[in-house]
Amino acid sequence: QKEVEQNSGPLSVPEGAIASLNCTYSDRGSQSFFWYRQYSGKSPELIMFIYSNGDKEDGRFTAQLNKASQYVSLLIRDSQPSDSATYLCAVIAQKAAGNKLTFGGGTRVLVKP
Amino acid sequence: DTGVSQDPRHKITKRGQNVTFRCDPISEHNRLYWYRQTLGQGPEFLTYFQNEAQLEKSRLLSDRFSAERPKGSFSTLEIQRTEQGDSAMYLCASSLVTTTGELFFGEGSRLTVL
Numbered sequence: 005q006k007e008v009e010q011n012s013g014p015l016s017v018p019e020g021a022i023a024s025l026n027c028t029y030s031d032r033g034s035q036s037f038f039w040y041r042q043y044s045g046k047s048p049e050l051i052m053f054i055y056s057n058g059d060k061e062d063g064r065f066t067a068q069l070n071k072a073s074q075y076v077s078l079l080i081r082d083s084q085p086s087d088s089a090t091y092l093c094a095v096i097a098q099k100a101a102g103n104k105l106t107f108g109g110g111t112r113v114l115v116k117p
Numbered sequence: 118d119t120g121v122s123q124d125p126r127h128k129i130t131k132r133g134q135n136v137t138f139r140c141d142p143i144s145e146h147n148r149l150y151w152y153r154q155t156l157g158q159g160p161e162f163l164t165y166f167q168n169e170a171q172l173e174k175s176r177l178l179s180d181r182f183s184a185e186r187p188k189g190s191f192s193t194l195e196i197q198r199t200e201q202g203d204s205a206m207y208l209c210a211s212s213l214v215t216t217t218g219e220l221f222f223g224e225g226s227r228l229t230v231l
Contacts, residue, residue, distance in 0.1 A: 008159075010159075012157070036217050036218045038218055038219075046224065047208060047222035047223060047224050047225050048160065048208075048220075048222050049222070050219055050220070050221075053217075053218060053219065055217075092159050092160070094159075094218070096217070096218050101165075101172060101173050102148060102150075102165050102167060102172055102173060103148070103212065103217055103218045104150070104162055104165060104173065105150075105160075105162070105218055105220060106162065107152075107159035107160045107161070108159050109157070109158050109159045110157075110158075110159050
């Protein structure tokens, strides 16, 4: 079992719709969770982080965390073609030194005009 | 530009050659990380430094790989006797000790081993 798992996609959504991305993790003691966006050929950039159960909203993005079920999700509202990218879920495991992030394989999102 | 910079951006080499990548982190960041990413995969942790001390190395980092961060500033990642399986994007990231997981990535160094 991988430490952080994501559906590789592609997740195809029409422009203006909601894109829903899911991520599960294996270390029950994980405390910090991150979503990074990576455009093709570019480096990852941080979109959001979440530490507590529940929802966290930032503009068109909402991160949801459920520690009991060990999953974290990302919703992208009013999806735009510029949102087409790979979204990486990352976790800091309980015993990770130096805030080391463990990444999932990423979900590729395609927003069609 | 005050972001993380990496050099070279692209490197093509023949199997068996040595290559070295350089990373200049954001100046006030005391943590520096190296990750490797292959096509269609997420970044995989290789090693990290806090100031000049290398505090953790992944088992992915074979003895052909060595990383340094002299004086706690820039870092180098050297791969000796390259193999085709070393072909990947090598990403450097930096952060402050006081933050939690907010890594700032450089644009990466893409290695192609022929």
